[in-house]
Amino acid sequence: MSTSNHLYAFTQVITEAFNKGNYDVLHQYFDPNFIEHQFGLHSTIAGMQTDIQFLRTAFPDLQLTIDDLSADGDSVWARTTARGTNLGGFMGPPNGKAFTITVFDQCRFANGKIVEHWGSPDRFHLLAQLELLPKPAQK
DSSP states (O other): OHHHHOOOOOOOHHIIHHHOTHHHHHHEEEEEEEESSSSOOOOSSSHHHHHHHHHHHHHHOOOOEOOOEETTTTTTEEEEEEEEESSSSSSOOOOOEEEEEEEEEEEEETTEEEEEEEEEEOHHHHHHHOOOOOOOOOO
């Protein structure tokens, strides 16, 4: 598989699975035995679908925009911007707060499928924007 095919596969996962909820692309582009390195996510296609469904329920307007995308050999690196509004409940009841964060991803491919994924969303910024961080004690 060429690097342009790797870029296309990554783009399809973002636009179809995350942005539209079309989970068939996960079976198309992920090896069934892929390894997930991002904290808290599942290393199965069914688990990944559950993870994405959770996000799309908590943030029904969830959208990821690919800002930078690069491939070399068997790896793809991406910087995306994730946006959404807490309308479905995240770490508590819905609070209507919106967020915009940066996410960095790397995927390694073998035999035309993603076999490893590393992700680093700016979770602290997410929690701060959603006002889910503890408030400092008032003096």
